[in-house]
Amino acid sequence: MDPREPPTPNRWRRFDEWDARPLRQDRFAEEAPEQGFCAIGSPFDPKASCSISAGRVTVLDGKGEHDFDLIDEFVARHHLDPAVVDEAMALAPLDVARMLVDIHVPREDLQRLATGMTPARLAEVVAEMSALEITFAFAKMRSRQRPGNQAHVTNAKDDPLQLAADAATAAALGFDEIETTMRVASNSWANALACTVGSAVGRGSVLFQCSIEEAEELRIGMSGLASYAETVSVYGTEQSFIDGDDTPWSKAFLAAAYASRGIKARCTSGGASELLMGFHERKSILYLEARCLCLQRAMGIQGTQNGGVDGASLTASLPSGVRELMAENLLAVWLGLECASGNDVRTSASEIRVGAKIAPFLLAGSEFICSGFGSIKGYDNSFNVSLFNGEDIEDYLVLQRDFRVDGGLTAIGEDEAIDLRTRAVDAITAVLEELDLAHPTAAMRRSVVFASGSDETQGYEPGAVTPMSEAIDARGITAVDVVRALAKRGFVAEAEHVLMMLRQRVSGDYLQTSAIIRDGRVISAINDPNHYAGPGTGYQMSEERWAKIKRLRGTLSRKDVLAGQAIRGTEERRRYTLENLGPAARGTDPHEVVVGISPGFGENLHETTAGHPLSAVIRALMAGISEGGGTARFVRCRHTADTSFIGLTAAKLSGSGIGIGLQAKGTTVLHRADRLPHLNLELFSNAPVTSLAHYHALARNAALHARGSRPDPVVVPSHGQALSARFHVQVALIHAVETALTVAGALPVEVRPVFLREAAA
Amino acid sequence: MTNSAKLIEFYPLAENRPDLVLTSSGKTLDTLTLDAVMAGEVSAADITITPAALVLQAEIARSAQRDRLAENLERAAELATVPQTVLLAAYEILRPGRAKAASDILAMAERLRRDFGAQRIAAMMEEAASAYQRRGLFTHRY
Structure with missing residues (x-):
């Protein structure tokens, strides 16, 4: 059916589109x-x-x-x-x-x-x-000044190996409390034991609870295998x-x-x-x-x-x-x-509603921003899928950075993640073996270390966990036994962490309002009371903490961008050179199209933001001009890095009055000598979605203009992507390289592209 | 410690006044070391909180204008020495429909008062018995 024909029944098509949005599942x-x-x-x-x-x-x-x-x-x-x-x-x-x-x-x-x-x-x-x-x-x-957060650590199999690995990961991410529950109620003791061990790996200091029927939860807590209840x-x-x-x-x-x-x-x-x-x-x-x-x-x-x-x-x-x-x-x-x-249950299928839901709490800070952030994947959450889940952790980290707020989480490095998960799986294995509860194989352990979720593990299944859980309960295994097992097998730091949590229990310091434990120290409403009284008061993020929040995976710097360009430059030098022919003069050929290039083009910048090598762009332009019946000439502008001015400069040097302005990042303008700088004939402003075919077509149009026709402008379709979010960091860094190379009043220089394979031929 | 305004300044006690908190077996916090665990000198009983520590924390809570929390910690102090089975039985009898008459709850309250000196807990249970009576909770549920 022709999409341009009105639909049946009568309905504005936007409603169909709205119907298909995730929001409409709510x-x-x-x-x-x-x-x-x-x-x-x-x-x-x-x-x-x-x-x-x-x-x-x-x-x-x-x-x-x-x-x-x-x-x-x-x-x-x-x-x-x-x-x-x-x-x-x-x-x-x-x-x-x-x-x-x-x-x-x-x-x-x-x-x-x-x-x-x-x-x-x-x-x-x-x-x-x-x-x-x-x-x-x-x-x-709020009573405690410092904000914090709480994680859910569960999995669809009640697999203790994965629970330990995920608890350690959650601790490293900065959660102050970890909460688990089971798919199968009779697995509660095994879950508690696994999370106790996992949360002692790395940072330690995490309060932990196992959510189950009240009387059972109290028993687990008394064994030392849980430190809080909610x-x-x-x-x-x-x-x-x-x-x-x-x-x-x-x-x-x-x-x-x-x-x-x-x-x-x-x-x-x-x-x-x-x-x-x-x-x-x-x-x-x-x-x-x-x-x-x-x-x-x-x-x-x-x-x-x-x-x-x-x-x-x-x-x-x-x-x-x-x-x-x-x-x-x-x-x-x-x-x-x-x-x-x-902020624990996922209240919407719409990511916009989810992001909006969390924002006030991130801004205000909260003792636990989420009463259950799904640190694991959504499908592994045995409570319910959370507002934020393992899949969304980096989104959350970025929100902290966007607003300069402390949401309680810290980014985790790739090596750190593997080290921690390996250590946690080894530690729980040691405890299971020492207490003769289970003997996991190397393959099971390895699969868990690398797994993002339980679909990818060869760990234990719920039915295999139940006997372990029953044995822990029946034999009266306590956290002291866990300490002993860990230490005996060389997990001394982990043993110390579990013991530290038990020692804290004796003083009761963490029974006071809003208590958490950080670096082995209890922090609560008593020794960290909130005294917010306007700007400059209340929780002030330390420089050290802010430095951690700022640090994201994959940030770009000028150095990164130039390094990338340099690699492309090495390849490009094997393809072509731009021969310098001295000061550019005005042409006389009435069919000429002059292409103006930017100061850094082919010098220290070698590819467009769409990833096209600049040599390929030049080839496309030359082919297009030739196809339109024009002749191509190239000049390098040194007085400006702005596309419009480069294009107009080129047009004014052109025998036909038609010129093209081309920046190294790929932005391109088609200009005519008698127009105002920003009133061009055609413009490719979205270089990231501009293809070589587009450059070819624009160059052909330039030649047609030179020959007096009025071709249809080339339109680069945009599909509504957030291109600026994706490219503007790079664009700003690249453009700064170009502007730094400009010399006020410098005259354009004529250059000639020489393709080396042709030259060799 | 009689001067509670001063006690709060020592919070957290484990850090600033470890001498004030002993385990239920009378050990000091600094004896709960890994070496002691490995030598078999620390048992699960050593990692339980004492009534005395709970009373200290209640004092701290009260100094911080958290009187209800303080009262809860005082009730907790009364329960700290109550064995697990009795504790769970007392909780169970307070759940709706478990007691068939106020006397069931009152009997448990009396037992806790008599055997463990749990005055506050007993008073709370007596209050519950009267409220349950008025609201008709002594009925069959399952």
């Missing part, structure tokens, strides 16, 4: 507050209120204490500070919102006020704020909570239980989980999350993982949904909780 929900589909400010949300009688909360958000459900009860008894309630609740929500973005109101003051505010009031305050204001307030309100899920309605098989009190007990074993813990909440579980009580997502967060503070947990998490995609399907996710995170830090700020 579904968007209509707002329907009565069905719980409302991000912020449902008409069914209660109006904030709080009454105190004899030091006891008797009314909470419009409900009398006899009607309190489990969540109200816990919030009333343990979140609200009766001594602060009257003062805090008397403030207008808009005024509090303004305090949150006011650099003169300290974080501590606002955190104190939050202890006197009900969930409905907290939600009302952040509802007053724009996405920008939320971002800013988040930067000000499965303490809470929900914003009573029925969801009970379906989640817990109550506020059982979770509070669990929070104390984790701490009693020296295990760092955070809760998990996050918008729309109640909606997914079918008990939303017609409330907005933000209000329900505010209840969750008050509950968490009330329990005395140090932190939270929120901002959607499993419900992130559903929340993001709603109008203002992504803003709601940000508002949740702000509430968490305002309440003084460490915040692992979501």
Whole structure:
């Protein structure tokens, strides 16, 4: 069918194209507050209120204490500070919102006020704020100053060899926490052991958790094979909570239980989980999350993982949904909780939405920007594919560099990656062998070192891992056994790293809010509190850290570009030379086309940005001029490197008044002597997509113009590529070489291309 | 340590006041070396946190205006010596539908108070029992 004919049925074709975009795989929900589909400010949300009688909360958000459900009860008894309630609740929500973005109101003051505010009031305050204001307030309100990040390390086979290699890789990339889970629940102990070993390779100092059923997770933690937990899920309605098989009190007990074993813990909440579980009580997502967060503070947990998490995609399907996710995170830090700020589930098939989703968090910084960055490939993620995955790590690194922000990650070199992965696989092999859990073959190990994902490994399959996992549990193997096995087999640094993490557990230093461990040192809200108070305050990236963020793989410098050109130059000198014939004179041949070349052309620059050797471009031009019935003459301009001026200079020297301007990078103009410099006849401005056939056609046109015809201009089609992103670094560096060679007022020199093979013939 | 405003200045304790934190077997942090592990002198019991260390961390949290975290760490101090099976049983009885009557929870609370001096934990469990009663949680779930 002729694409120029109108389509059937009647439809603007752009809609077909839009239909085919990844974005259209996302579904968007209509707002329907009565069905719980409302991000912020449902008409069914209660109006904030709080009454105190004899030091006891008797009314909470419009409900009398006899009607309190489990969540109200816990919030009333343990979140609200009766001594602060009257003062805090008397403030207008808009005024509090303004305090949150006011650099003169300290974080501590606002955190104190939050202890006197009900969930409905907290939600009302952040509802007053724009996405920008939320971002800013988040930067000000988070507890730990230094930002960080958390990785998922899992694979589709539960293969311990790959887990160890990937945990080591994640540690090297800079993640402060590593979280694993299993395809098969009975493989939990093997996963925990493998990640413990892997995260001790190289940098060490990484907190690690194995996500599984609460009671099991606690047992794994007690064995020393996990150092933190974040499965303490809470929900914003009573029925969801009970379906989640817990109550506020059982979770509070669990929070104390984790701490009693020296295990760092955070809760998990996050918008729309109640909606997914079918008990939303017609409330907005933000209000329900505010209840969750008050509950968490009330329990005395140090932190939270929120901002959607499993419900992130559903929340993001709603109008203002992504803003709601940000508002949740702000509430968490305002309440003084460490915040692992979501950005874990991939909320969109659109890369544009993904990039936009992460941007506010990169700008503001967060204690854990992602509560699960997929350090492995998307298909290996046993939680769910993440917002950012192994495939996207370099994109993320570039975003850090673009905005000069610290997103917690550092680039990893190719040799470093192979060394680390080899070491990690060797270390886990040593532990598996020493503990007589498994004896991996050399082929299995080798495949894992080089594999990007589990599709490429010959490692263990889930069924083979289960007996190892059961043996670890049954035999009561602990992290101390791992230390011993590592040291016995010569992995002393790794043994020391595991032991260091165990030693940290004894002091409990990392039980304080927002704790991470870097270089063996605990950093938390206590010894690295956030004191943002405007420009020049708050987290300041060190020069050393910035140097690491700046360093990307494959950056270009002038040296690189010139080295590339020099290699081409050696080849070119075997093909042709440009013979210097002295000062160029004006021609008299009425069919002449003069080609002006730039100062560095064929001197220290030898190929166009499309990769054509300049000798080939010259041949194409000569053939085209000849085909159009013209004669070619070449002059080198030395007074200018600008295509237009080169072209016009050539035209003015031409007997026909027609000239071509040609830069070494390939940009080309067809000019006539009587025109203004920038008002040419034809222009190839996109040298990277200009082919030799295009040069040939333009040169033919030049000759036709010289003979008085009006040929159709040659159009170089562009397919909408981001050519400037791809070529402008090179272009700027090359052009600087050309401009440096210009001499003001220098006269053009006539040159003659001599092709050496012809000369020999 | 009575002067808690001072204690927070020594945070992290493992770095600045390692003398204040002992393992549950009474060892100091600096004895938890690789050589000691290899000599079989360090067992899993040596890498557990003590009630005393949890109380110190609670003091630090309170000095940092994090009173709820402090309370949690104090509850944790009460649980630190509770054996794993008892700990898991207490957690289990608090989960919805496990207890068939308030008395099941109250019995466990009393046991923790009596055997482990877990006053705060017991109070929390008693509060739970009353809330569960009011909200009808003592019902069949599975």
